[in-house]
Amino acid sequence: MKLAVFGAGAVGRSVVELAGEYGHTVTALADSSGAVVDSSGIDVAATLERKASDGTVGDGDPQTALESEYDVLVEATPTTLGDAQPGFGHAREAFARDRDVVLANKGPVAERYDELRALERESEGSLLFEATVGGAIPVLSTITDVGTENVTAVRGVLNGTANFVLSRMATEGLSYEHVLAEAQDLGVAEADPSFDVDGTDAALKCAILANVLFDGGYTLADADVSGIRDLPGSALELAAEDGWTIRLVGEVSPNGVSAAPRLIPENGTLAVSGTRNIVQFETQHAGQLNISGRGAGGDETATAVLADVSRLEREM
Amino acid sequence: MKLAVFGAGAVGRSVVELAGEYGHTVTALADSSGAVVDSSGIDVAATLERKASDGTVGDGDPQTALESEYDVLVEATPTTLGDAQPGFGHAREAFARDRDVVLANKGPVAERYDELRALERESEGSLLFEATVGGAIPVLSTITDVGTENVTAVRGVLNGTANFVLSRMATEGLSYEHVLAEAQDLGVAEADPSFDVDGTDAALKCAILANVLFDGGYTLADADVSGIRDLPGSALELAAEDGWTIRLVGEVSPNGVSAAPRLIPENGTLAVSGTRNIVQFETQHAGQLNISGRGAGGDETATAVLADVSRLEREM
Incomplete structure:
Protein backbone atom coordinates (compact mmCIF):
# COMPACT_ATOMS: atom_id res chain seq x y z
CA MET A 1 0.00 0.00 0.00
CA LYS A 2 1.14 3.57 -0.64
CA LEU A 3 1.26 5.61 2.56
CA ALA A 4 1.11 9.37 3.07
CA VAL A 5 2.34 9.93 6.60
CA PHE A 6 1.43 13.10 8.51
CA GLY A 7 3.56 13.83 11.55
CA ALA A 8 7.30 13.26 11.92
CA GLY A 9 7.50 12.71 15.68
CA ALA A 10 8.50 9.37 17.21
CA VAL A 11 5.51 7.48 15.75
CA GLY A 12 5.60 9.03 12.27
CA ARG A 13 9.35 8.40 12.01
CA SER A 14 8.95 4.76 13.06
CA VAL A 15 6.11 4.26 10.57
CA VAL A 16 8.24 5.46 7.65
CA GLU A 17 11.22 3.41 8.85
CA LEU A 18 9.26 0.16 9.30
CA ALA A 19 6.76 0.44 6.41
CA GLY A 20 9.07 -1.34 3.99
CA GLU A 21 9.34 -4.40 6.26
CA TYR A 22 5.58 -4.76 6.04
CA GLY A 23 5.63 -4.44 2.26
CA HIS A 24 4.33 -0.89 2.06
CA THR A 25 5.76 2.22 0.37
CA VAL A 26 5.85 5.71 1.89
CA THR A 27 4.97 8.13 -0.91
CA ALA A 28 4.70 11.25 1.24
CA LEU A 29 5.81 12.53 4.63
CA ALA A 30 4.57 15.84 5.95
CA ASP A 31 4.58 17.80 9.16
CA SER A 32 3.99 21.41 10.09
CA SER A 33 7.47 22.27 8.76
CA GLY A 34 7.03 21.00 5.22
CA ALA A 35 6.58 17.94 3.07
CA VAL A 36 8.32 15.52 0.75
CA VAL A 37 6.32 13.69 -1.93
CA ASP A 38 7.48 10.98 -4.34
CA SER A 39 4.94 8.65 -5.92
CA SER A 40 7.58 5.95 -6.33
CA GLY A 41 8.58 6.13 -2.66
CA ILE A 42 10.42 8.82 -0.73
CA ASP A 43 14.05 8.40 0.29
CA VAL A 44 13.34 7.53 3.93
CA ALA A 45 16.90 7.74 5.26
CA ALA A 46 17.65 11.08 3.61
CA THR A 47 14.34 12.57 4.71
CA LEU A 48 14.76 11.58 8.35
CA GLU A 49 18.34 12.82 8.29
CA ARG A 50 17.19 16.18 6.97
CA LYS A 51 14.46 16.37 9.64
CA ALA A 52 17.09 15.69 12.33
CA SER A 53 19.59 18.22 10.98
CA ASP A 54 17.40 21.00 9.52
CA GLY A 55 14.18 20.46 11.50
CA THR A 56 12.15 19.98 8.34
CA VAL A 57 11.21 16.93 6.28
CA GLY A 58 11.29 18.83 2.99
CA ASP A 59 10.55 22.01 1.08
CA GLY A 60 7.07 21.03 -0.10
CA ASP A 61 3.83 22.52 1.14
CA PRO A 62 2.08 19.98 3.44
CA GLN A 63 -1.00 20.43 1.21
CA THR A 64 0.87 18.76 -1.67
CA ALA A 65 1.11 15.62 0.46
CA LEU A 66 -2.67 15.62 0.97
CA GLU A 67 -3.21 15.95 -2.79
CA SER A 68 -0.62 13.33 -3.73
CA GLU A 69 -1.09 9.72 -4.83
CA TYR A 70 -1.55 7.34 -1.90
CA ASP A 71 -3.81 4.53 -0.64
CA VAL A 72 -3.74 5.26 3.08
CA LEU A 73 -3.30 8.49 5.01
CA VAL A 74 -1.49 7.82 8.29
CA GLU A 75 -2.30 10.58 10.79
CA ALA A 76 0.42 10.82 13.46
CA THR A 77 0.47 14.52 14.27
CA PRO A 78 0.17 15.45 17.96
CA THR A 79 -3.15 14.75 19.69
CA THR A 80 -5.15 17.91 20.24
CA LEU A 81 -8.38 18.38 22.16
CA GLY A 82 -11.63 20.04 21.10
CA ASP A 83 -11.52 20.52 17.32
CA ALA A 84 -8.76 17.88 17.05
CA GLN A 85 -6.96 19.90 14.37
CA PRO A 86 -4.99 19.55 12.18
CA GLY A 87 -5.53 15.76 12.42
CA PHE A 88 -9.27 15.91 11.82
CA GLY A 89 -8.83 18.04 8.71
CA HIS A 90 -6.26 15.65 7.26
CA ALA A 91 -8.64 12.73 7.75
CA ARG A 92 -11.49 14.70 6.17
CA GLU A 93 -9.42 15.50 3.08
CA ALA A 94 -8.38 11.86 2.70
CA PHE A 95 -11.97 10.63 2.95
CA ALA A 96 -13.06 13.26 0.42
CA ARG A 97 -10.53 11.65 -1.95
CA ASP A 98 -11.87 8.14 -1.14
CA ARG A 99 -8.66 7.10 0.60
CA ASP A 100 -8.33 5.00 3.76
CA VAL A 101 -7.34 6.67 7.03
CA VAL A 102 -5.26 5.14 9.83
CA LEU A 103 -4.92 7.22 12.99
CA ALA A 104 -2.23 7.22 15.64
CA ASN A 105 -3.58 10.64 16.71
CA LYS A 106 -6.22 10.20 19.42
CA GLY A 107 -7.92 13.58 18.97
CA PRO A 108 -10.24 12.89 16.01
CA VAL A 109 -11.63 9.61 17.43
CA ALA A 110 -11.86 10.85 21.02
CA GLU A 111 -13.33 14.28 20.31
CA ARG A 112 -15.09 14.09 16.92
CA TYR A 113 -15.89 10.40 16.46
CA ASP A 114 -19.42 10.79 15.11
CA GLU A 115 -18.39 13.39 12.52
CA LEU A 116 -15.48 11.21 11.44
CA ARG A 117 -17.71 8.16 11.00
CA ALA A 118 -20.16 10.28 8.98
CA LEU A 119 -17.33 11.32 6.66
CA GLU A 120 -16.23 7.67 6.39
CA ARG A 121 -19.77 6.60 5.39
CA GLU A 122 -19.77 9.11 2.51
CA SER A 123 -16.36 7.87 1.35
CA GLU A 124 -14.99 4.76 -0.32
CA GLY A 125 -12.26 4.90 2.31
CA SER A 126 -12.22 3.14 5.68
CA LEU A 127 -11.12 4.28 9.14
CA LEU A 128 -8.90 2.28 11.51
CA PHE A 129 -7.19 3.49 14.70
CA GLU A 130 -5.65 0.59 16.65
CA ALA A 131 -2.62 2.72 17.56
CA THR A 132 -4.70 5.23 19.52
CA VAL A 133 -5.34 2.85 22.44
CA GLY A 134 -2.59 0.88 24.17
CA GLY A 135 0.28 1.27 21.69
CA ALA A 136 1.44 -2.20 20.65
CA ILE A 137 -1.43 -3.93 22.49
CA PRO A 138 -4.06 -5.18 20.03
CA VAL A 139 -7.00 -3.62 21.90
CA LEU A 140 -9.42 -2.70 19.12
CA SER A 141 -8.72 -5.78 17.01
CA THR A 142 -9.50 -7.94 20.06
CA ILE A 143 -12.84 -6.13 20.45
CA THR A 144 -13.54 -6.74 16.76
CA ASP A 145 -12.55 -10.40 17.15
CA VAL A 146 -14.64 -11.06 20.22
CA GLY A 147 -17.52 -9.04 18.75
CA THR A 148 -18.46 -5.55 19.95
CA GLU A 149 -21.79 -6.71 21.41
CA ASN A 150 -20.02 -9.49 23.30
CA VAL A 151 -17.73 -7.08 25.19
CA THR A 152 -19.52 -5.83 28.30
CA ALA A 153 -16.75 -3.70 29.85
CA VAL A 154 -13.12 -2.69 29.33
CA ARG A 155 -10.77 -1.44 32.02
CA GLY A 156 -7.06 -1.07 32.27
CA VAL A 157 -3.85 0.75 32.94
CA LEU A 158 -3.65 2.92 29.82
CA ASN A 159 -0.94 5.45 30.62
CA GLY A 160 2.63 4.29 31.04
CA THR A 161 3.95 7.53 32.58
CA ALA A 162 1.37 7.57 35.37
CA ASN A 163 1.96 3.86 35.94
CA PHE A 164 5.71 4.32 36.15
CA VAL A 165 5.22 7.03 38.77
CA LEU A 166 2.72 5.04 40.85
CA SER A 167 4.62 1.77 40.74
CA ARG A 168 7.90 3.47 41.71
CA MET A 169 6.15 5.36 44.53
CA ALA A 170 4.71 2.05 45.79
CA THR A 171 7.86 -0.08 45.59
CA GLU A 172 10.39 2.55 46.70
CA GLY A 173 8.29 4.58 49.12
CA LEU A 174 9.22 7.80 47.32
CA SER A 175 7.14 10.96 46.94
CA TYR A 176 5.27 11.93 43.77
CA GLU A 177 7.61 14.88 43.15
CA HIS A 178 10.73 12.75 43.55
CA VAL A 179 9.56 10.01 41.18
CA LEU A 180 8.24 12.50 38.64
CA ALA A 181 11.63 14.22 38.47
CA GLU A 182 13.26 10.82 38.01
CA ALA A 183 10.77 9.95 35.25
CA GLN A 184 11.55 13.26 33.52
CA ASP A 185 15.28 12.49 33.70
CA LEU A 186 14.65 9.08 32.13
CA GLY A 187 12.49 10.56 29.36
CA VAL A 188 9.47 8.61 30.64
CA ALA A 189 7.66 11.84 31.59
CA GLU A 190 7.58 15.04 29.56
CA ALA A 191 8.69 18.44 30.86
CA ASP A 192 4.99 19.28 31.18
CA PRO A 193 3.55 15.96 32.35
CA SER A 194 -0.03 17.24 32.80
CA PHE A 195 -1.52 15.23 29.94
CA ASP A 196 -0.35 11.99 31.55
CA VAL A 197 -0.51 12.58 35.30
CA ASP A 198 -3.85 14.42 35.24
CA GLY A 199 -5.49 11.43 33.58
CA THR A 200 -6.29 13.22 30.29
CA ASP A 201 -4.45 10.73 28.10
CA ALA A 202 -6.07 7.70 29.78
CA ALA A 203 -9.48 9.37 29.59
CA LEU A 204 -9.07 10.07 25.86
CA LYS A 205 -8.37 6.37 25.32
CA CYS A 206 -11.47 5.52 27.33
CA ALA A 207 -13.58 7.92 25.25
CA ILE A 208 -12.29 6.13 22.13
CA LEU A 209 -13.14 2.73 23.63
CA ALA A 210 -16.62 3.96 24.57
CA ASN A 211 -17.17 5.18 21.01
CA VAL A 212 -16.17 1.76 19.68
CA LEU A 213 -18.22 -0.25 22.19
CA PHE A 214 -21.33 1.92 22.18
CA ASP A 215 -21.25 3.14 18.57
CA GLY A 216 -20.27 6.74 19.16
CA GLY A 217 -21.58 9.67 21.13
CA TYR A 218 -18.61 10.15 23.51
CA THR A 219 -15.95 12.83 23.94
CA LEU A 220 -13.42 13.59 26.65
CA ALA A 221 -16.09 15.72 28.36
CA ASP A 222 -18.12 12.56 29.07
CA ALA A 223 -15.37 11.01 31.17
CA ASP A 224 -14.99 11.37 34.94
CA VAL A 225 -11.29 12.12 35.25
CA SER A 226 -8.97 12.51 38.20
CA GLY A 227 -5.21 12.35 38.13
CA ILE A 228 -2.43 11.24 40.43
CA ARG A 229 -0.78 14.60 41.09
CA ASP A 230 -2.16 14.99 44.61
CA LEU A 231 -1.88 11.37 45.68
CA PRO A 232 0.15 11.23 48.92
CA GLY A 233 2.76 8.51 49.35
CA SER A 234 0.99 7.63 52.57
CA ALA A 235 -2.04 6.43 50.59
CA LEU A 236 0.15 3.86 48.85
CA GLU A 237 1.69 2.82 52.16
CA LEU A 238 -1.71 2.35 53.77
CA ALA A 239 -2.90 0.34 50.77
CA ALA A 240 0.20 -1.88 50.88
CA GLU A 241 -0.47 -2.84 54.50
CA ASP A 242 -3.52 -4.76 53.36
CA GLY A 243 -2.04 -6.18 50.16
CA TRP A 244 -3.39 -3.46 47.85
CA THR A 245 -1.79 -0.90 45.62
CA ILE A 246 -3.00 2.08 43.59
CA ARG A 247 -3.06 2.46 39.83
CA LEU A 248 -4.57 4.98 37.43
CA PRO A 265 -4.79 -6.09 44.58
CA GLU A 266 -1.00 -5.80 44.82
CA ASN A 267 -0.37 -9.07 42.98
CA GLY A 268 -3.48 -8.83 40.82
CA THR A 269 -3.62 -8.80 37.06
CA LEU A 270 -4.01 -5.02 36.78
CA ALA A 271 -0.91 -4.30 38.91
CA VAL A 272 1.56 -4.06 36.03
CA SER A 273 4.74 -2.18 36.85
CA GLY A 274 6.84 0.44 35.11
CA THR A 275 5.58 1.84 31.84
CA ARG A 276 3.67 -1.30 30.87
CA ASN A 277 -0.03 -1.09 30.05
CA ILE A 278 -2.71 -3.70 30.58
CA VAL A 279 -6.21 -3.94 29.19
CA GLN A 280 -8.87 -6.18 30.68
CA PHE A 281 -11.95 -7.13 28.67
CA GLU A 282 -15.11 -8.53 30.24
CA THR A 283 -16.99 -10.57 27.67
CA GLN A 284 -20.34 -12.29 27.59
CA HIS A 285 -19.25 -15.66 26.19
CA ALA A 286 -15.48 -15.72 26.47
CA GLY A 287 -14.86 -14.76 30.10
CA GLN A 288 -12.20 -12.24 30.98
CA LEU A 289 -9.31 -11.50 28.63
CA ASN A 290 -6.18 -9.60 29.72
CA ILE A 291 -3.60 -8.17 27.37
CA SER A 292 -0.45 -6.46 28.58
CA GLY A 293 2.43 -4.93 26.71
CA ARG A 294 4.09 -1.68 25.79
CA GLY A 295 1.50 1.04 25.61
CA ALA A 296 3.67 3.68 24.01
CA GLY A 297 6.90 4.17 22.06
CA GLY A 298 7.58 4.95 18.42
CA ASP A 299 8.19 1.43 17.10
CA GLU A 300 5.46 -0.10 19.28
CA THR A 301 2.83 2.37 18.12
CA ALA A 302 4.05 2.16 14.53
CA THR A 303 3.53 -1.62 14.69
CA ALA A 304 -0.14 -0.98 15.49
CA VAL A 305 -0.40 1.54 12.63
CA LEU A 306 1.13 -0.94 10.18
CA ALA A 307 -1.16 -3.74 11.46
CA ASP A 308 -4.09 -1.49 10.49
CA VAL A 309 -2.59 -0.85 7.06
CA SER A 310 -2.17 -4.60 6.51
CA ARG A 311 -5.75 -5.16 7.66
CA LEU A 312 -7.02 -2.64 5.12
CA GLU A 313 -5.04 -4.46 2.45
CA ARG A 314 -6.55 -7.84 3.40
CA GLU A 315 -10.08 -6.46 3.52
CA MET A 316 -9.79 -4.56 0.27
CA MET B 1 -22.54 -16.61 6.45
CA LYS B 2 -24.01 -20.12 6.13
CA LEU B 3 -22.23 -22.59 8.39
CA ALA B 4 -21.99 -26.37 8.16
CA VAL B 5 -20.81 -27.50 11.58
CA PHE B 6 -19.09 -30.86 12.06
CA GLY B 7 -18.95 -32.12 15.61
CA ALA B 8 -21.63 -31.80 18.28
CA GLY B 9 -19.46 -31.80 21.40
CA ALA B 10 -19.15 -28.78 23.68
CA VAL B 11 -17.59 -26.56 20.99
CA GLY B 12 -19.87 -27.60 18.12
CA ARG B 13 -22.95 -27.11 20.28
CA SER B 14 -21.82 -23.65 21.39
CA VAL B 15 -21.09 -22.65 17.80
CA VAL B 16 -24.61 -23.52 16.66
CA GLU B 17 -26.12 -21.82 19.71
CA LEU B 18 -24.13 -18.57 19.33
CA ALA B 19 -23.95 -18.31 15.52
CA GLY B 20 -27.18 -16.31 15.30
CA GLU B 21 -25.86 -13.63 17.68
CA TYR B 22 -22.99 -13.06 15.25
CA GLY B 23 -25.38 -12.82 12.28
CA HIS B 24 -24.64 -16.25 10.82
CA THR B 25 -26.94 -19.16 9.96
CA VAL B 26 -26.26 -22.82 10.68
CA THR B 27 -27.40 -24.76 7.63
CA ALA B 28 -26.02 -28.15 8.67
CA LEU B 29 -24.88 -29.95 11.81
CA ALA B 30 -23.25 -33.37 11.59
CA ASP B 31 -21.39 -35.74 13.83
CA SER B 32 -20.53 -39.44 13.66
CA SER B 33 -24.13 -40.25 14.62
CA GLY B 34 -25.89 -38.48 11.78
CA ALA B 35 -26.72 -35.11 10.29
CA VAL B 36 -29.38 -32.49 9.89
CA VAL B 37 -29.37 -30.17 6.87
CA ASP B 38 -31.63 -27.21 6.09
CA SER B 39 -30.46 -24.56 3.65
CA SER B 40 -32.68 -21.95 5.33
CA GLY B 41 -31.22 -22.71 8.77
CA ILE B 42 -31.62 -25.75 11.01
CA ASP B 43 -33.85 -25.67 14.09
CA VAL B 44 -31.03 -25.30 16.60
CA ALA B 45 -33.01 -25.86 19.80
CA ALA B 46 -34.79 -28.96 18.48
CA THR B 47 -31.57 -30.43 17.10
CA LEU B 48 -29.61 -30.00 20.32
CA GLU B 49 -32.54 -31.41 22.30
CA ARG B 50 -32.59 -34.47 20.08
CA LYS B 51 -28.81 -34.89 20.46
CA ALA B 52 -29.22 -34.73 24.25
CA SER B 53 -32.12 -37.20 24.39
CA ASP B 54 -31.42 -39.61 21.51
CA GLY B 55 -27.64 -39.19 21.14
CA THR B 56 -27.96 -38.18 17.49
CA VAL B 57 -28.34 -34.82 15.76
CA GLY B 58 -30.52 -36.20 12.97
CA ASP B 59 -31.26 -39.06 10.59
CA GLY B 60 -29.21 -37.76 7.68
CA ASP B 61 -25.94 -39.22 6.44
CA PRO B 62 -23.02 -36.96 7.51
CA GLN B 63 -22.00 -36.93 3.83
CA THR B 64 -25.17 -34.96 2.99
CA ALA B 65 -23.87 -32.17 5.24
CA LEU B 66 -20.59 -32.06 3.30
CA GLU B 67 -22.49 -31.83 0.02
CA SER B 68 -24.97 -29.22 1.25
CA GLU B 69 -25.09 -25.50 0.62
CA TYR B 70 -22.83 -23.53 2.99
CA ASP B 71 -20.14 -20.81 2.96
CA VAL B 72 -17.95 -22.07 5.79
CA LEU B 73 -17.27 -25.56 7.09
CA VAL B 74 -16.66 -25.46 10.85
CA GLU B 75 -14.62 -28.51 11.90
CA ALA B 76 -15.15 -29.26 15.60
CA THR B 77 -14.87 -33.05 15.73
CA PRO B 78 -12.42 -34.48 18.27
CA THR B 79 -8.71 -33.85 17.68
CA THR B 80 -6.94 -36.98 16.42
CA LEU B 81 -3.24 -37.55 15.86
CA GLY B 82 -1.41 -38.89 12.81
CA ASP B 83 -3.84 -38.82 9.86
CA ALA B 84 -6.04 -36.31 11.74
CA GLN B 85 -9.20 -37.99 10.47
CA PRO B 86 -12.07 -37.43 10.04
CA GLY B 87 -11.32 -33.71 10.44
CA PHE B 88 -8.76 -33.57 7.65
CA GLY B 89 -11.14 -35.28 5.20
CA HIS B 90 -13.91 -32.81 5.99
CA ALA B 91 -11.59 -29.88 5.34
CA ARG B 92 -10.42 -31.46 2.08
CA GLU B 93 -13.97 -31.90 0.82
CA ALA B 94 -14.86 -28.31 1.70
CA PHE B 95 -11.80 -26.94 -0.13
CA ALA B 96 -12.62 -29.14 -3.15
CA ARG B 97 -15.99 -27.32 -3.20
CA ASP B 98 -14.27 -23.90 -2.90
CA ARG B 99 -15.68 -23.27 0.57
CA ASP B 100 -13.91 -21.68 3.54
CA VAL B 101 -12.77 -23.85 6.44
CA VAL B 102 -12.62 -22.85 10.12
CA LEU B 103 -11.05 -25.38 12.47
CA ALA B 104 -11.55 -25.90 16.19
CA ASN B 105 -9.99 -29.36 15.69
CA LYS B 106 -6.22 -29.19 16.25
CA GLY B 107 -5.34 -32.38 14.35
CA PRO B 108 -5.29 -31.14 10.75
CA VAL B 109 -3.16 -28.04 11.46
CA ALA B 110 -0.84 -29.77 13.93
CA GLU B 111 -0.29 -32.98 11.97
CA ARG B 112 -0.95 -32.23 8.29
CA TYR B 113 -0.43 -28.48 7.97
CA ASP B 114 1.52 -28.48 4.72
CA GLU B 115 -1.03 -30.73 2.96
CA LEU B 116 -3.87 -28.56 4.22
CA ARG B 117 -2.23 -25.37 2.96
CA ALA B 118 -1.63 -27.05 -0.41
CA LEU B 119 -5.34 -27.90 -0.63
CA GLU B 120 -6.19 -24.31 0.35
CA ARG B 121 -3.96 -22.92 -2.43
CA GLU B 122 -5.86 -24.99 -5.03
CA SER B 123 -9.18 -23.77 -3.66
CA GLU B 124 -11.13 -20.52 -3.68
CA GLY B 125 -11.69 -21.19 0.02
CA SER B 126 -9.57 -19.92 2.92
CA LEU B 127 -8.38 -21.61 6.11
CA LEU B 128 -8.58 -20.09 9.61
CA PHE B 129 -8.04 -21.82 12.95
CA GLU B 130 -7.91 -19.30 15.82
CA ALA B 131 -9.85 -21.70 18.09
CA THR B 132 -7.11 -24.36 17.98
CA VAL B 133 -4.71 -22.39 20.20
CA GLY B 134 -5.73 -20.84 23.50
CA GLY B 135 -9.53 -21.00 23.26
CA ALA B 136 -10.91 -17.49 23.68
CA ILE B 137 -7.43 -15.90 23.60
CA PRO B 138 -6.78 -14.17 20.25
CA VAL B 139 -3.41 -15.83 19.67
CA LEU B 140 -3.26 -16.23 15.91
CA SER B 141 -4.95 -12.92 15.14
CA THR B 142 -2.36 -11.18 17.34
CA ILE B 143 0.41 -12.86 15.33
CA THR B 144 -1.26 -11.68 12.12
CA ASP B 145 -1.62 -8.17 13.56
CA VAL B 146 1.95 -7.87 14.76
CA GLY B 147 3.20 -9.50 11.56
CA THR B 148 4.52 -13.08 11.41
CA GLU B 149 8.09 -11.96 10.67
CA ASN B 150 7.99 -9.57 13.63
CA VAL B 151 7.23 -12.35 16.15
CA THR B 152 10.47 -13.96 17.29
CA ALA B 153 9.14 -16.43 19.89
CA VAL B 154 5.92 -17.52 21.57
CA ARG B 155 5.64 -19.25 24.91
CA GLY B 156 2.86 -19.86 27.32
CA VAL B 157 0.65 -21.92 29.53
CA LEU B 158 -1.51 -23.62 26.94
CA ASN B 159 -3.29 -26.38 28.83
CA GLY B 160 -5.81 -25.48 31.53
CA THR B 161 -6.04 -28.95 33.04
CA ALA B 162 -2.30 -29.28 33.64
CA ASN B 163 -2.23 -25.73 34.97
CA PHE B 164 -5.08 -26.40 37.37
CA VAL B 165 -3.22 -29.44 38.71
CA LEU B 166 0.12 -27.64 39.08
CA SER B 167 -1.28 -24.49 40.63
CA ARG B 168 -3.36 -26.48 43.16
CA MET B 169 -0.33 -28.67 44.00
CA ALA B 170 1.73 -25.51 44.57
CA THR B 171 -0.77 -23.54 46.65
CA GLU B 172 -2.22 -26.42 48.68
CA GLY B 173 0.82 -28.68 48.99
CA LEU B 174 -1.19 -31.64 47.69
CA SER B 175 0.07 -34.61 45.66
CA TYR B 176 -0.43 -35.02 41.91
CA GLU B 177 -2.82 -37.96 42.42
CA HIS B 178 -4.91 -36.06 44.94
CA VAL B 179 -5.32 -32.95 42.80
CA LEU B 180 -5.95 -34.98 39.65
CA ALA B 181 -8.82 -36.83 41.37
CA GLU B 182 -10.22 -33.49 42.50
CA ALA B 183 -9.90 -32.10 38.95
CA GLN B 184 -11.75 -35.15 37.60
CA ASP B 185 -14.55 -34.62 40.14
CA LEU B 186 -14.84 -30.98 39.04
CA GLY B 187 -14.91 -31.94 35.35
CA VAL B 188 -11.64 -30.05 34.77
CA ALA B 189 -9.78 -33.28 33.93
CA GLU B 190 -11.12 -36.14 31.85
CA ALA B 191 -11.37 -39.75 33.04
CA ASP B 192 -8.29 -40.43 30.91
CA PRO B 193 -6.27 -37.24 31.41
CA SER B 194 -3.23 -38.39 29.38
CA PHE B 195 -3.73 -35.92 26.54
CA ASP B 196 -3.51 -32.99 28.98
CA VAL B 197 -1.11 -34.13 31.70
CA ASP B 198 1.39 -35.76 29.33
CA GLY B 199 1.82 -32.47 27.48
CA THR B 200 0.36 -33.72 24.18
CA ASP B 201 -2.33 -31.04 23.96
CA ALA B 202 0.12 -28.22 24.74
CA ALA B 203 2.61 -29.66 22.25
CA LEU B 204 -0.03 -29.84 19.50
CA LYS B 205 -0.73 -26.15 20.05
CA CYS B 206 3.00 -25.43 19.83
CA ALA B 207 3.26 -27.40 16.58
CA ILE B 208 0.42 -25.25 15.21
CA LEU B 209 2.18 -22.05 16.34
CA ALA B 210 5.44 -23.22 14.76
CA ASN B 211 3.62 -23.90 11.49
CA VAL B 212 2.19 -20.37 11.56
CA LEU B 213 5.45 -18.66 12.55
CA PHE B 214 7.78 -20.64 10.31
CA ASP B 215 5.45 -21.32 7.38
CA GLY B 216 4.85 -25.02 7.93
CA GLY B 217 6.94 -28.14 8.24
CA TYR B 218 6.04 -29.09 11.82
CA THR B 219 4.07 -31.95 13.39
CA LEU B 220 3.71 -33.22 16.94
CA ALA B 221 6.76 -35.43 16.33
CA ASP B 222 8.95 -32.33 16.08
CA ALA B 223 8.16 -31.22 19.62
CA ASP B 224 10.14 -32.12 22.74
CA VAL B 225 7.38 -33.12 25.13
CA SER B 226 7.34 -34.04 28.78
CA GLY B 227 4.34 -34.07 31.06
CA ILE B 228 3.62 -33.44 34.71
CA ARG B 229 2.56 -36.96 35.75
CA ASP B 230 5.80 -37.77 37.57
CA LEU B 231 6.39 -34.35 39.10
CA PRO B 232 6.79 -34.78 42.87
CA GLY B 233 5.12 -32.30 45.21
CA SER B 234 8.54 -31.80 46.76
CA ALA B 235 9.78 -30.17 43.53
CA LEU B 236 7.10 -27.49 43.89
CA GLU B 237 7.96 -27.01 47.56
CA LEU B 238 11.66 -26.61 46.78
CA ALA B 239 10.87 -24.14 44.02
CA ALA B 240 8.60 -22.11 46.33
CA GLU B 241 11.40 -21.66 48.86
CA ASP B 242 13.19 -19.43 46.37
CA GLY B 243 10.12 -17.66 45.02
CA TRP B 244 9.64 -19.94 42.02
CA THR B 245 6.89 -22.22 40.89
CA ILE B 246 6.46 -24.81 38.14
CA ARG B 247 4.17 -24.64 35.13
CA LEU B 248 3.78 -26.70 31.97
CA PRO B 265 8.88 -16.79 38.98
CA GLU B 266 6.01 -17.32 41.44
CA ASN B 267 4.54 -13.84 40.90
CA GLY B 268 5.65 -13.63 37.29
CA THR B 269 3.46 -13.09 34.27
CA LEU B 270 3.41 -16.77 33.27
CA ALA B 271 2.24 -17.95 36.70
CA VAL B 272 -1.48 -17.88 35.95
CA SER B 273 -3.56 -20.03 38.27
CA GLY B 274 -6.41 -22.49 37.83
CA THR B 275 -7.51 -23.32 34.31
CA ARG B 276 -6.45 -19.97 32.84
CA ASN B 277 -4.04 -19.87 29.92
CA ILE B 278 -1.48 -17.23 29.05
CA VAL B 279 0.45 -16.62 25.86
CA GLN B 280 3.58 -14.49 25.71
CA PHE B 281 4.81 -13.09 22.41
CA GLU B 282 8.33 -11.77 21.89
CA THR B 283 8.34 -9.30 19.04
CA GLN B 284 11.01 -7.42 17.16
CA HIS B 285 9.47 -3.95 17.23
CA ALA B 286 6.66 -4.12 19.76
CA GLY B 287 8.34 -5.61 22.83
CA GLN B 288 6.66 -8.37 24.78
CA LEU B 289 2.91 -8.91 24.61
CA ASN B 290 1.03 -11.10 27.10
CA ILE B 291 -2.52 -12.32 26.66
CA SER B 292 -4.34 -14.33 29.30
CA GLY B 293 -7.83 -15.72 29.38
CA ARG B 294 -9.88 -18.88 29.21
CA GLY B 295 -8.07 -21.42 27.11
CA ALA B 296 -10.89 -23.90 26.83
CA GLY B 297 -14.65 -24.26 27.20
CA GLY B 298 -17.47 -24.54 24.69
CA ASP B 299 -18.58 -20.90 24.53
CA GLU B 300 -15.02 -19.57 24.79
CA THR B 301 -13.78 -21.71 21.91
CA ALA B 302 -16.94 -21.04 19.90
CA THR B 303 -16.24 -17.31 20.26
CA ALA B 304 -12.89 -17.86 18.53
CA VAL B 305 -14.56 -19.93 15.79
CA LEU B 306 -17.14 -17.20 15.18
CA ALA B 307 -14.43 -14.52 15.17
CA ASP B 308 -12.81 -16.45 12.31
CA VAL B 309 -16.12 -16.66 10.47
CA SER B 310 -16.63 -12.90 10.83
CA ARG B 311 -13.06 -12.32 9.63
CA LEU B 312 -13.73 -14.38 6.49
CA GLU B 313 -16.85 -12.31 5.90
CA ARG B 314 -14.90 -9.02 6.20
CA GLU B 315 -12.11 -10.23 3.94
CA MET B 316 -14.44 -11.64 1.29
Missing part, protein backbone atom coordinates in the same frame (compact mmCIF):
# COMPACT_ATOMS: atom_id res chain seq x y z
CA VAL A 249 -7.35 2.81 35.98
CA GLY A 250 -9.44 3.71 32.97
CA GLU A 251 -12.84 2.07 32.75
CA VAL A 252 -15.60 1.88 30.16
CA SER A 253 -18.87 0.16 30.95
CA PRO A 254 -22.60 0.80 30.57
CA ASN A 255 -22.24 2.72 33.89
CA GLY A 256 -19.97 5.31 32.34
CA VAL A 257 -16.46 6.31 31.39
CA SER A 258 -13.78 7.16 33.93
CA ALA A 259 -10.04 7.42 34.52
CA ALA A 260 -8.98 7.71 38.15
CA PRO A 261 -6.66 6.26 40.80
CA ARG A 262 -8.11 2.96 42.06
CA LEU A 263 -7.22 0.48 44.77
CA ILE A 264 -6.30 -2.85 43.20
CA VAL B 249 5.18 -24.20 29.46
CA GLY B 250 4.94 -24.56 25.71
CA GLU B 251 7.57 -22.73 23.69
CA VAL B 252 8.17 -22.03 20.02
CA SER B 253 11.31 -20.28 18.87
CA PRO B 254 13.99 -20.67 16.21
CA ASN B 255 15.63 -23.05 18.72
CA GLY B 256 12.77 -25.50 18.53
CA VAL B 257 9.36 -26.54 19.81
CA SER B 258 8.78 -27.88 23.30
CA ALA B 259 6.18 -28.43 26.01
CA ALA B 260 7.55 -29.29 29.43
CA PRO B 261 7.42 -28.36 33.11
CA ARG B 262 9.50 -25.22 33.68
CA LEU B 263 10.58 -23.19 36.70
CA ILE B 264 9.05 -19.72 36.52
